[in-house]
Amino acid sequence: MIRATLIALSQNRAAKRFVLCNSLARSTARRFVAGEELGDALAAARASNEAGLKATLDFLGENVASRDDAQRARDMYLGVFDRIAREKLDANVSLKLTQLGLDFASDFCLELMLPIVKHAEALGNFVRIDMEGSAYTQRTIEIARTLREQSPAVGTVIQAYLHRSEQDVRALSAIGCRIRLCKGAYLEPPEIAFVEKKDVDANYVKLMQILLPSGVYHAIATHDPRMIAATREFAEKHSIAKNNFEFQMLYGIRPDLQRQLIRDGYRMRVYIPYGRDWFPYFMRRLAERPANLMFIARNFFR
Ligand code: FDA
Numbered sequence: 693m694i695r696a697t698l699i700a701l702s703q704n705r706a707a708k709r710f711v712l713c714n715s716l717a718r719s720t721a722r723r724f725v726a727g728e729e730l731g732d733a734l735a736a737a738r739a740s741n742e743a744g745l746k747a748t749l750d751f752l753g754e755n756v757a758s759r760d761d762a763q764r765a766r767d768m769y770l771g772v773f774d775r776i777a778r779e780k781l782d783a784n785v786s787l788k789l790t791q792l793g794l795d796f797a798s799d800f801c802l803e804l805m806l807p808i809v810k811h812a813e814a815l816g817n818f819v820r821i822d823m824e825g826s827a828y829t830q831r832t833i834e835i836a837r838t839l840r841e842q843s844p845a846v847g848t849v850i851q852a853y854l855h856r857s858e859q860d861v862r863a864l865s866a867i868g869c870r871i872r873l874c875k876g877a878y879l880e881p882p883e884i885a886f887v888e889k890k891d892v893d894a895n896y897v898k899l900m901q902i903l904l905p906s907g908v909y910h911a912i913a914t915h916d917p918r919m920i921a922a923t924r925e926f927a928e929k930h931s932i933a934k935n936n937f938e939f940q941m942l943y944g945i946r947p948d949l950q951r952q953l954i955r956d957g958y959r960m961r962v963y964i965p966y967g968r969d970w971f972p973y974f975m976r977r978l979a980e981r982p983a984n985l986m987f988i989a990r991n992f993f994r
Contacts, residue, residue: 702975733966747783752967762793813845823849851876852896872911913940
């Protein structure tokens, strides 16, 4: 119930205005967002690298209002890859297709994505296409497939809560497309998604067991110690080397666990969001853990 309300509010303009003006919410958001400028994200990536973690940078923004905004996002990502290269960071980029004009037309979005992927490839880097709500799943997968046919420097995300995901995992893995497996952060109807946490978790483990032996370098993105334990156990049992896949977690969440995995010899990448458009991202993080909301509420009424 709280989760559904928070995810619904993430699209609400009045809630956005309220949260953006609320200093306590803004300071809580800073726990999950590196800052508003690219320099903040690069500094966070450098600190992560120094601690042995890889990074992926996400310039926050989704459902842009115009084609000009989408073109500006493309130019910005081209520049991000240059800065990563110049500063010799172990970092790649994660982005959302609705920031690159998917709401206008798939062809337009593809046209903007291709130079980003080619630029990443030329610099020996990589672009991860985040997965958004189910209205975009099919189009995102089609674009990821088309781009993957033209470059190995692109991969996407599969959400374990969707019924369709096993089929998508098999099809994308078969063409060598790198997948980040996550549970899924949006509100989806029971006709297409598992609702119970235990069913999402069971599907997560099932998909992880398809991904790991596939021979493609995939990512296991979760903060759930049970998913991590299941992954480690499966990899050990099937002699899958620690450098044949990576774990991923979000900036500001379970840093203790991130460092523990590094100490245990695993690869770990931290997802570092930055930019001014942090409201929907922040609301999804609150929805995942209502205790974060209680923290804000307690301080608000104090
Ligand atoms: P779960 O939600 O069961 O949480 C397990 C434990 O993790 C909790 O008990 C708590 O300790 C901790 N935790 C989780 N979330 C927390 C939070 N917000 N604050 C504090 N503690 C928290 N989703 C999507 O739909 N599309 C995408 O492209 C991506 N991309 C992505 C990249 C990366 C690197 C990660 C780690 C996650 C995503 N996600 C995503 C989000 C994902 O789908 C999911 O919503 C969150 O990771 C939470 O699920 P967990 O697997 O962590 O488990």
